Every structure is written in C-alpha cells, then in structure tokens.
Amino acid sequence: MARTLFEKIWDEHVVLEEPGEPALLYVDLHLVHEVTSPQAFEGLRLAGRRVRRPDLSVATMDHNVPTLPGPITDPMARAQLDALRANCEEFGIALHATGSGREGIVHVIGPELGLTQPGKTIVCGDSHTSTHGAFGALAFGIGTSEVEHVLATQTLWQRRPRTMLLEFAGELPPGLTAKDVILSAIGVVGVSGGVGHVVEYAGDVIRGLSIENRMTICNMSIEWGARAGLVAPDDTAFAYLEGREHAPRGAEWERALERWRELVTDEGAGFDRHIVIDVAELAPQVTWGTNPGMVVPVTGVVPDPEEMTGDDREAGERALAYMGLRAGTPIQEIRLDRVFIGSCTNSRIEDLRAAAAIVAGKRVAPGVTALVVPGSARVRRQAEDEGLDRIFLDAGFEWRLAGCSMCLGMNPDVLSPGERCASTSNRNFEGRQGRGGRTHLVSPQMAAAAALAGHFVDVRELEAVAP
Amino acid sequence: MKPFRSVTGRVAVLDRPDVDTDQIIPKQFLKRVERTGYGEFAFFDWRYDESGAPRPDFELNRPEFADAKVLLAGRNFGCGSSREHAAWALQDYGFDVVVASSFGDIFRSNASKIGMVVVELPEHEVKALMEAVDLDKGSDVTVDLEVREIVAPDGRRVGFEFDETTRHRLLEGLDEIALTLQHEDAIRAYEAARAPA
Numbered sequence: 001m002a003r004t005l006f007e008k009i010w011d012e013h014v015v016l017e018e019p020g021e022p023a024l025l026y027v028d029l030h031l032v033h034e035v036t037s038p039q040a041f042e043g044l045r046l047a048g049r050r051v052r053r054p055d056l057s058v059a060t061m062d063h064n065v066p067t068l069p070g071p072i073t074d075p076m077a078r079a080q081l082d083a084l085r086a087n088c089e090e091f092g093i094a095l096h097a098t099g100s101g102r103e104g105i106v107h108v109i110g111p112e113l114g115l116t117q118p119g120k121t122i123v124c125g126d127s128h129t130s131t132h133g134a135f136g137a138l139a140f141g142i143g144t145s146e147v148e149h150v151l152a153t154q155t156l157w158q159r160r161p162r163t164m165l166l167e168f169a170g171e172l173p174p175g176l177t178a179k180d181v182i183l184s185a186i187g188v189v190g191v192s193g194g195v196g197h198v199v200e201y202a203g204d205v206i207r208g209l210s211i212e213n214r215m216t217i218c219n220m221s222i223e224w225g226a227r228a229g230l231v232a233p234d235d236t237a238f239a240y241l242e243g244r245e246h247a248p249r250g251a252e253w254e255r256a257l258e259r260w261r262e263l264v265t266d267e268g269a270g271f272d273r274h275i276v277i278d279v280a281e282l283a284p285q286v287t288w289g290t291n292p293g294m295v296v297p298v299t300g301v302v303p304d305p306e307e308m309t310g311d312d313r314e315a316g317e318r319a320l321a322y323m324g325l326r327a328g329t330p331i332q333e334i335r336l337d338r339v340f341i342g343s344c345t346n347s348r349i350e351d352l353r354a355a356a357a358i359v360a361g362k363r364v365a366p367g368v369t370a371l372v373v374p375g376s377a378r379v380r381r382q383a384e385d386e387g388l389d390r391i392f393l394d395a396g397f398e399w400r401l402a403g404c405s406m407c408l409g410m411n412p413d414v415l416s417p418g419e420r421c422a423s424t425s426n427r428n429f430e431g432r433q434g435r436g437g438r439t440h441l442v443s444p445q446m447a448a449a450a451a452l453a454g455h456f457v458d459v460r461e462l463e464a465v466a467p
Numbered sequence: 468m469k470p471f472r473s474v475t476g477r478v479a480v481l482d483r484p485d486v487d488t489d490q491i492i493p494k495q496f497l498k499r500v501e502r503t504g505y506g507e508f509a510f511f512d513w514r515y516d517e518s519g520a521p522r523p524d525f526e527l528n529r530p531e532f533a534d535a536k537v538l539l540a541g542r543n544f545g546c547g548s549s550r551e552h553a554a555w556a557l558q559d560y561g562f563d564v565v566v567a568s569s570f571g572d573i574f575r576s577n578a579s580k581i582g583m584v585v586v587e588l589p590e591h592e593v594k595a596l597m598e599a600v601d602l603d604k605g606s607d608v609t610v611d612l613e614v615r616e617i618v619a620p621d622g623r624r625v626g627f628e629f630d631e632t633t634r635h636r637l638l639e640g641l642d643e644i645a646l647t648l649q650h651e652d653a654i655r656a657y658e659a660a661r662a663p664a
Binding site for chain 2: 024035039043052064074079083125142154157195222223227314315409410429435436
C-alpha cells in the first residue's frame with residue numbers, strides 16, 4: 001500500500017500496538033539539555049531506575065549559558081548546569097559541555113555531529129525538536145515526564161497523529177528566504193492550524209532549499225501547532241551528512257543511503273489535509289504582534305484589529321497595546337533598539353553568511369545594539385575562519401559565544417521593558433526575550449538590514465543599491 | 468500520580484486565544500531543578516505588575532475566581548514551548564481541570580502525565596460554559612471523568628470525549644513508566660531485531 005514518508009518512519013518504530021490503544025514508539029535519538037531534564041533524572045533516582053540506552057542519549061548546555069566569556073554568575077543557572085553535568089556522569093550520557101568546543105544549541109549540534117539522520121525518531125524536551133525533520137526524521141518535542149519515560153524505556157506512547165502535506169508552489173523570488181516562507185505560511189494557516197498533525201513540507205521551493213534552510217522551515221512547525229514537520233531526504237541531505245562524525249561510513253554509508261532513498265511519500269499515498277501555498281508573490285515578512293501568525297509583508301502596515309473578527313480582534317488589540325504600535329503604521333517606520341541574529345531557527349553558518357553579506361562595509365545605526373550569536377561552537381569557528389566575525393565586529397555588531405541567547409531570555413541576554421528588537425528567533429510571545437520586551441520576527445537578512453537602518457527596511461531594495 | 472475521578476469547585480474564565488506556555492510560566496522560573504512550587508509563579512507577568520502588585524485587569528486576579536479548580540480557556544491553550552513547568556504551575560496553582568476548544572499538543576500530553584485533566588469541547592460549548600459563569604458572584608462546576616461529563620453552573624450537563632487509555636490511567640493514577648516496563652520484553656525484542664548484523 002502507498003504510504004507517506006511519515007507513515008514509513010512511524011511503522012518502522014512501532015514496538016507494540018493494540019487495537020484502539022496508542023502505539024509504543026521506539027526512540028532512536030534522545031537529545032537532552034539542562035532546563036527540561038533535572039526533574040526527569042530526579043524521577044529516575046527516586047524510583048531506582050536506570051537510563052535504558054545512554055548510548056542513544058546526547059546532552060548539551062544551551063538555554064542558560066551566558067554568551068560572554070567568564071564564569072556563570074546566576075546561581076540558579078549554574079545549579080541547573082551543574083545538575084546536568086552530574087546527571088550525565090551518574091547515568092553515563094555523553095555531554096557536550098560549555099567550553100568543550102562541541103557545545104551549542106541542541107538543534108544545531110544534532111545535525112552538525114551527524115547524529116540527526118533520515119528515518120530516525122528523535123525527541124527532546126524542547127518544542128523546536130521539529131528542526132531535525134529537515135533530514136526526513138520524525139522529530140518532536142516532549143515534556144519532562146516524557147523525557148523521564150524515554151530515559152527509562154527508550155520509548156514513548158503515542159497516538160498516531162493526522163497527516164498534512166504543505167506544498168509550496170511557485171518560484172521563490174530573489175532576496176526571499178526560508179524564514180519568509182514559513183512566517184508567511186503561519187500567517188495563512190494560523191498558529192493552531194497544524195495541531196494534531198505531522199506535516200510534510202514539499203514542492204520545488206523546498207527541493208531548492210539548502211538543508212540549513214529546510215531546518216529553518218521545520219524548526220517553526222511547532223509555531224503553527226504541528227506535532228512535527230519533515231522533508232523527504234534527498235541528495236542535499238545526504239551530501240550534508242556524509243563524513244560527519246556520527247554519520248555511517250564506508251559500506252555502512254552505502255547501505256544507509258539505500259535505506260534513506262526509500263524515505264519518500266509514495267505516489268498515491270493520502271494525507272488527511274493538503275494545503276498549497278504559492279510563494280511567487282512573497283515579500284519579506286515581519287511579525288507585528290505577539291504570536292508568529294501575526295505577520296505582514298515589510299511593504300505593509302500594522303493591521304487594524306477593528307478589521308478582525310471574533311477572538312482575534314481582542315487578541316489583536318492586546319497585541320498592539322503590548323507592542324506599543326498603532327494600526328496603520330508602515331512597517332518600515334518601526335524603529336528598533338536591538339537586533340538579535342541567532343537561535344535554533346537562524347544561527348547556522350549560512351544564516352551568518354547571509355547576514356554578513358548585507359552588513360559588510362556598513363555600520364550599525366546609532367542607538368541600535370546588535371548581537372550575533374552563532375548556534376554552536378563549531379559554527380562560530382567556521383564563521384571566524386571565513387572572516388565573518390570581522391565583518392560583524394567592524395560594522396558594530398557584538399560577536400558572542402554559542403547558545404540560545406536572546407531567543408528566550410533565560411541567560412543574561414534579555415531585552416529591557418519597552419525595548420524593541422528585530423529577531424531571527426521563532427517566538428514573539430509577550431516577555432519571551434525579556435519582560436516587557438517587544439519582538440519582531442524576521443529573516444537574518446532582514447535583521448541585518450534593520451540593524452544598519454535603525455528601522456525595518458525592505459532588504460530587496462538594499463540589495464538593489466549595493467555596489 | 469494521584470487518581471482523579473471528579474472535581475466540584477470554583478471555575479475561572481480566561482477567555483483569550485492562543486495562551487502560550489511562556490505566559491503560563493515565564494522563563495525566569497524555569498531555572499529551578501524542582502518539580503513543585505511553581506503555582507505562585509503561574510501567569511506571573513500577567514498577574515503582577517513591575518512593582519509586584521496584582522494587576523486588577525488580569526482575569527485570574529478577580530476575587531470571584533479565587534481558589535478555582537477548573538479553568539475555562541480560549542482556543543489553542545498551552546501552545547508554544549514544551550515546558551512541563553506550565554502544567555506543574557497550573558496544577559500547583561490549584562487547577563485540576565482545563566477546558567478549551569483546542570490545546571497545544573505537547574501541553575495536552577504534559578498535563579495528562581501529571582494527573583491534570585484537559586477537556587476539549589467544541590468552541591460554542593466552551594463559550595456557553597463561559598457565559599454561564601456568574602462574573603459577580605463566581606460559579607462552581609463539576610467535571611466528572613468517570614462519566615465524561617461537565618455540570619455547568621446553570622445545571623446543564625455537557626458530555627465530552629476523552630482518550631480512553633489516558634482516562635483509565637488518570638482514573639487509576641497509574642505510573643506510566645511502570646506500565647511500560649511491563650513490556651520490556653517487547654522493547655528488547657525490537658532492539659534485537661533492529662541491531663545491525
């Protein structure tokens with residue numbers, strides 16, 4: 001029978017399934033970080049349980065770590081990082097600790113170490129685990145109770161989710177990015193449009209994207225409620241993986257390739273939902289509100305809640321009040337205090353290259369503080385080898401150490417109340433980047449351009465006047 | 468996990484769509500390594516102003532909603548971050564049940580793992596329940612998981628669907644890991660079958 005990519009991976013991982021009951025699903029890779037794991041390890045200790053497969057678990061430090069050199073001064077953050085170190089030692093889990101040179105955001109290091117592979121089931125106590133779907137893995141976020149369950153059993157009970165095909169049609173115009181594609185899609189389907197579904201992203205647009213850009217798309221699956229998002233693996237994915245530390249080698253690589261090439265949705269396989277979004281007319285996207293679905297083109301204006309219906313109107317009014325914006329204001333007149341380039345959405349080498357290309361030879365606008373935070377120690381080294389750090393530093397950006405940084409304000413990188421930030425991260429929720437902080441989500445290119453101008457600009461015009 | 472059969476108590480209304488887990492428990496409280504004590508921080512930035520005084524305009528600060536056990540919420544409640552701290556915070560705050568027309572998938576799962584009941588009803592039913600709440604005096608409701616029914620403040624009975632496996636586990640207060648470990652043979656067999664030759 002014709003099966004979707006998701007169904008193939010799912011079927012392959014069912015340990016046990018009784019009619020009418022959830023399936024017991026095997027987990028191939030469990031990624032662990034400091035924030036959502038201490039209570040899970042404590043649960044194991046209290047029940048006298050062990051970690052079933054420490055060899056399939058990998059830990060990193062990312063959410064809490066400061067991105068400036070020096071000791072961690074926040075005692076709570078330090079306690080949580082110490083707990084992770086102690087737990088990994090006690091239970092025999094490999095830890096990519098801060099300062100090891102192999103640390104970074106969990107969703108950046110998984111792929112770069114070659115741990116993330118097509119056809120795997122991957123979980124992590126973090127909602128952006130969907131990132132790994134870019135390789136054709138079934139990857140999703142879980143809570144701490146489930147983290148404990150996976151540690152103890154290497155499995156999870158899961159009801160089979162519904163399936164969705166999100167197809168991008170048309171040709172992506174020049175200057176447009178994966179971030180614009182996914183932000184505009186969320187604007188169309190809404191922040192709860194994917195609830196209960198695993199979505200496969202498809203279409204020539206997706207095929208034409210690099211693996212890092214596909215990660216940006218899959219990363220934001222959770223922002224429209226999808227359980228997971230994935231892309232059928234192809235030569236782009238295989239080329240990225242070949243030779244990476246944990247990727248198969250030699251004859252094993254050849255066998256893996258053979259298996260991975262089967263990981264496509266069969267002709268005639270059905271999805272519960274099929275959505276087509278045309279990107280031919282897409283313009284760079286900027287969020288104006290307090291969830292990622294509140295998004296407009298950079299050529300547009302802040303929308304008027306009066307023109308919204310139902311609960312959306314009140315939510316729109318509340319969002320404008322929080323964001324300190326007036327309906328009808330052109331997006332390009334919104335002035336910024338801060339710019340953040342980083343996060344598991346947009347902190348990989350291609351993101352940094354794209355931002356650097358905009359920034360090269362120019363200066364950050366007076367009054368704007370701009371931050372570049374590579375997603376991993378490895379990305380940072382590579383960027384420095386390419387001289388990107390000099391470009392950013394010369395332009396007046398700060399060049400930081402790897403970590404989640406200002407994406408979620410769990411470390412010293414936070415907005416002050418009322419500060420307005422153009423951010424390449426994934427969430428513009430109230431207080432996300434710091435209490436009272438105002439977040440506008442954009443692509444790395446748009447963030448870089450905004451840093452230079454001090455307000456949002458249409459990056460396509462900037463490129464047009466570049467020498 | 469404590470077994471849950473039914474609860475009768477005060478109901479609170481938070482009629483906002485897309486309440487994300489960053490609001491339910493802001494990030495500054497995620498650095499704790501404990502599983503308990505999050506209730507006082509629930510909705511912290513909405514509950515308190517910068518000086519720490521309760522905000523009168525936040526719904527849950529209404530005296531009529533004090534000590535509520537049931538939360539009626541807007542669509543897509545608990546979207547966003549996977550932080551189970553959100554479910555811990557709501558439960559520790561006093562909520563045994565959250566009712567909404569839809570939920571973030573991870574939040575729904577997290578809640579069920581800690582014995583909190585998440586009830587999904589059609590949007591119009593949730594709105595009807597909200598309208599039946601006396602905002603001046605406060606109202607009580609009953610949520611009965613055994614018979615899958617809510618008794619509204621006006622006495623109306625509203626049935627709801629509920630995942631049967633989860634319902635059984637909640638009613639009995641079963642430890643899911645212990646249940647799974649009963650299937651250890653199957654897990655071992657699966658691992659053996661997939662091991663590279």
